[in-house]
Amino acid sequence: MVKITDVARRAGVSPSTVSYALSGKRPISDATRRRVQDAVRELGYRPHAGARTPAGRRSKVLALAVPLRSGVHVPVVTQFAVSVATAARAHDHDVLLLTQGEGEEGIRRVADAGLADAVVVMDVQLQDPRLPLLRSLPLPSVLIGVPAEPDGLTCVDLDFRAAGELCVDHLAGLGHRVVALVGSPPEVYVRRTAFARRLVQGFTSAADRHRIASTVHPCGTGRDAARAVAERLLREQPALTGVVVHNEPLLDPLIDAFERLGLRVPDDLSLTAVCPAPVAASARVPVTSVAVPSAELGTRAVHLLVRKLSGTPVPQHTLLPPRLTERASTAARAAA
Amino acid sequence: MVKITDVARRAGVSPSTVSYALSGKRPISDATRRRVQDAVRELGYRPHAGARTPAGRRSKVLALAVPLRSGVHVPVVTQFAVSVATAARAHDHDVLLLTQGEGEEGIRRVADAGLADAVVVMDVQLQDPRLPLLRSLPLPSVLIGVPAEPDGLTCVDLDFRAAGELCVDHLAGLGHRVVALVGSPPEVYVRRTAFARRLVQGFTSAADRHRIASTVHPCGTGRDAARAVAERLLREQPALTGVVVHNEPLLDPLIDAFERLGLRVPDDLSLTAVCPAPVAASARVPVTSVAVPSAELGTRAVHLLVRKLSGTPVPQHTLLPPRLTERASTAARAAA
DNA sequence: CAGCGGAGTCGAAGCGCTTCGACGGGTGAA
DNA sequence: TTCACCCGTCGAAGCGCTTCGACTCCGCTG
Numbered sequence: 247m248v249k250i251t252d253v254a255r256r257a258g259v260s261p262s263t264v265s266y267a268l269s270g271k272r273p274i275s276d277a278t279r280r281r282v283q284d285a286v287r288e289l290g291y292r293p294h295a296g297a298r299t300p301a302g303r304r305s306k307v308l309a310l311a312v313p314l315r316s317g318v319h320v321p322v323v324t325q326f327a328v329s330v331a332t333a334a335r336a337h338d339h340d341v342l343l344l345t346q347g348e349g350e351e352g353i354r355r356v357a358d359a360g361l362a363d364a365v366v367v368m369d370v371q372l373q374d375p376r377l378p379l380l381r382s383l384p385l386p387s388v389l390i391g392v393p394a395e396p397d398g399l400t401c402v403d404l405d406f407r408a409a410g411e412l413c414v415d416h417l418a419g420l421g422h423r424v425v426a427l428v429g430s431p432p433e434v435y436v437r438r439t440a441f442a443r444r445l446v447q448g449f450t451s452a453a454d455r456h457r458i459a460s461t462v463h464p465c466g467t468g469r470d471a472a473r474a475v476a477e478r479l480l481r482e483q484p485a486l487t488g489v490v491v492h493n494e495p496l497l498d499p500l501i502d503a504f505e506r507l508g509l510r511v512p513d514d515l516s517l518t519a520v521c522p523a524p525v526a527a528s529a530r531v532p533v534t535s536v537a538v539p540s541a542e543l544g545t546r547a548v549h550l551l552v553r554k555l556s557g558t559p560v561p562q563h564t565l566l567p568p569r570l571t572e573r574a575s576t577a578a579r580a581a582a
Numbered sequence: 583m584v585k586i587t588d589v590a591r592r593a594g595v596s597p598s599t600v601s602y603a604l605s606g607k608r609p610i611s612d613a614t615r616r617r618v619q620d621a622v623r624e625l626g627y628r629p630h631a632g633a634r635t636p637a638g639r640r641s642k643v644l645a646l647a648v649p650l651r652s653g654v655h656v657p658v659v660t661q662f663a664v665s666v667a668t669a670a671r672a673h674d675h676d677v678l679l680l681t682q683g684e685g686e687e688g689i690r691r692v693a694d695a696g697l698a699d700a701v702v703v704m705d706v707q708l709q710d711p712r713l714p715l716l717r718s719l720p721l722p723s724v725l726i727g728v729p730a731e732p733d734g735l736t737c738v739d740l741d742f743r744a745a746g747e748l749c750v751d752h753l754a755g756l757g758h759r760v761v762a763l764v765g766s767p768p769e770v771y772v773r774r775t776a777f778a779r780r781l782v783q784g785f786t787s788a789a790d791r792h793r794i795a796s797t798v799h800p801c802g803t804g805r806d807a808a809r810a811v812a813e814r815l816l817r818e819q820p821a822l823t824g825v826v827v828h829n830e831p832l833l834d835p836l837i838d839a840f841e842r843l844g845l846r847v848p849d850d851l852s853l854t855a856v857c858p859a860p861v862a863a864s865a866r867v868p869v870t871s872v873a874v875p876s877a878e879l880g881t882r883a884v885h886l887l888v889r890k891l892s893g894t895p896v897p898q899h900t901l902l903p904p905r906l907t908e909r910a911s912t913a914a915r916a917a918a
Numbered sequence: 919c920a921g922c923g924g925a926g927t928c929g930a931a932g933c934g935c936t937t938c939g940a941c942g943g944g945t946g947a948a
Numbered sequence: 949t950t951c952a953c954c955c956g957t958c959g960a961a962g963c964g965c966t967t968c969g970a971c972t973c974c975g976c977t978g
Binding site for chain 1: 630696
C-alpha cells in the first residue's frame with residue numbers, strides 16, 4: 247500500500263504539503279503541486295478512506311435506503327438506484343446500499359458508525375417512521391417522495407398530484423366524460439405511500455373540476471387481477487371511455503383484458519398511464535403517459551445532497567412538473 | 583458522538599479493556615464484560631467505522647459490482663443485489679454499490695481506498711477484463727458466473743450447462759424430436775457472457791445425445807422480436823414441438839406470438855424456460871422451468887466471501903444443480 | 919514458602935491522514 | 949533600509965480505535 251509519506255518523499259516535500267496540494271485547502275505553489283501530482287500518478291497513490299475519516303470527518307459515502315416493499319415496481323427502483331450511484335460517483339462519492347428490514351435501524355447504524363455522510367431515502371410514505379430519525383440525525387438527507395409533514399426535510403419527487411390532474415385534463419380535453427383510475431396494489435395505499443395517494447388526489451380533483459364521473463380502483467398485478475378490474479369497471483361504469491393506469495406491470499395485461507371484453511384501445515377506450523417512459527412506449531399499444539423520471543430524480547437527489555454537504559442552502563421541496571407524451575392509446579371520444 | 587472513552591469511563595475501565603471486551607480478542611472477566619456491555623447499551627455506543635479501519639484494517643464492507651449491461655434482466659439483478667445485501671448484514675457487513683462504467687476502475691478504487699474488504703462480482707463474462715485485476719488484488723472476491731479460465735478465482739453459479747441439458751432431457755422424455763432454443767439478446771452472446779454460452783452448450787449437446795434436431799436463436803426483447811422469432815422458427819423447423827426459452831421478458835410475448843400463429847401451448851408446442859421461478863409461474867401459461875435461484879446465489883456468494891475473509895479455505899467453484907419444475911406448458915408430443 | 923505462570927487489566931504507541939500553529943524568506947510600503 | 953505582511957511550507961498534534969507489551973494479582977506447584 248502506498249501512503250502519503252511515500253508520495254511526500256518522492257515529491258520531496260512533507261506529508262502535510264501533499265495533503266494540502268491534493269485538497270487545495272491551503273495555497274501551494276504550482277511547481278510543488280505539479281510535483282506532488284506526478285508522484286501521486288507514478289505511485290498510484292490513493293488516500294485510505296478509513297484513515298481520512300477520523301480527522302476530516304467525511305467518508306465520501308452516501309447511503310441509499312431502498313425499501314423494496316411489495317407492490318413497488320422493481321425496475322423503477324433499480325434505475326433509480328443506478329442513477330443515484332452514477333451521480334454520486336460524479337461527485338466523488340460512493341453509495342452504500344441499505345435494504346428493507348433494516349429501515350430505521352440501518353440508517354441509524356450507518357450514521358452512528360460514520361459509514362456514510364448523507365442519506366438518500368426512497369419510497370417515502372405519508373407518515374414515515376423514518377422521518378423523526380432523519381430530522382434528528384446530524385447527517386443531511388434527501389427524500390424521494392414527499393411525506394405528509396415535510397417540514398425540515400428536503401424532498402424531491404415528480405409532482406404526482408399534477409400528474410394525476412394532467413392525465414384527466416388530457417382525457418377531458420378529448421371529450422371523455424367517464425373516467426377511472428386503475429392504481430397500484432392495495433397494500434401501497436394501506437401503507438399510505440405518498441406518491442400513490444397524491445396521484446389519486448390529483449385525479450379526483452381534476453375530474454371534479456371538469457365535472458366528469460370518476461372512480462378509483464387499486465389493483466394488484468398479474469393477468470387475473472387485470473381481468474377482474476376490467477370487468478368490474480365495465481360493470482360499474484358502462485359508459486367508461488377513459489382510464490388512467492398507475493401500475494406499471496399491469497399495463498399490458500389490462501389492455502389485453504379490455505380487448506377481450508371487446509373494447510379496443512384507443513377506439514373504444516382511451517388509456518393514459520403514469521410510468522417510466524420505456525414501459526409506456528413498449529406496451530402492446532404504445533400508451534400516452536406521464537413519465538416518471540426515475541433517473542432524473544436520482545440525479546437531483548444527489549445534487550441536493552452534495553449541496554447540503556457543502557453547506558449551501560437548498561430548496562425544501564423540488565417537485566418536477568409532469569409532462570405528458572401522447573402515444574397511440576388515446577383518442578377523442580367517439581361521437582355519442 | 584459517544585466514543586470508546588465514554589464507555590470506558592462509565593464502565594470504570596480503560597478504553598483498551600472496552601475494546602477487548604467487545605472484540606473478545608483477549609480474556610476479560612465476566613463481570614467486566616457485563617459492565618462494558620451495559621455501558622454500551624446505555625450510551626448507545628457504536629464504534630466509528632473510520633477510526634477502526636486504519637489499525638484493525640477491516641472495514642466490514644463488501645463491494646458489489648453490478649454491471650447492469652443491456653440485455654440483462656433487471657429484476658434478476660436486483661433480487662440478486664438485495665440478497666447479497668441481506669446476507670451481508672447477517673454477517674455484520676454492509677454493501678457498497680459499484681455500477682457499470684466504473685467496472686475495473688471502481689473495483690481498484692474501492693480496494694486501494696480500503697473502502698471494502700471484499701468484492702462480489704456479478705455478470706461475469708467468459709473473458710472478463712476484470713479477472714486479472716481480481717487475481718492480483720489483495721482483497722478476496724467471489725464471482726457470480728464462471729469465466730473461461732476460473733483458476734485462482736472463487737465462483738458461484740447455477741450450472742447453466744446442466745440446466746440446458748435438463749430442459750432438453752425433459753422435452754425428449756416427452757417425445758419431442760425437434761427443439762429450438764430461444765436465447766438472450768444477441769449482444770449477450772457477442773459479449774461472451776458465460777452463463778448464456780454454457781446454456782447453449784448444454785442445450786446442444788443434450789440434443790445431440792438424444793439425436794434430436796435443434797437450433798439456437800438469440801432474440802431481443804419485445805413483442806416484435808417475439809413474433810419474428812416465432813415465425814422464423816416455424817418456417818425453418820415446421821416440425822418443431824419443443825422450445826426452450828432463456829430470455830425472461832420474452833416469455834409472455836413469445837407464447838402470444840405462437841398462439842397467434844395457431845400453435846397452442848402445450849397442446850401443439852411444449853415450452854420450458856430457464857428463469858426465476860416467479861417469472862415462470864406468473865406467465866400467461868405457467869411455464870415448466872429451471873429456476874435461476876438468484877437469491878440463493880447471492881447468499882452463497884456472501885457466505886463464501888465471509889469464509890475467505892476469516893481465512894477458511896473455500897471450494898473454488900460452486901455450481902448449483904438445476905432443478906426443473908413442471909408446470910402447464912409442457913406435455914407429451916401428440917402422436918404423429 | 920518461594921517461585922512460576924496465567925488471567926485480567928492498563929498505558930502507550932501507532933494506524934494514515936488532516937489540520938493547526940509556526941516559521942522562513944521574499945515583497946512592498948514607509 | 950527597515951518593517952510588516954503574506955505566501956508557501958513544515959513539524960507536530962490529534963482523530964477514535966486497536967494492539968502490543970507490561971504489570972499486578974492470585975492460585976499452584978515444588
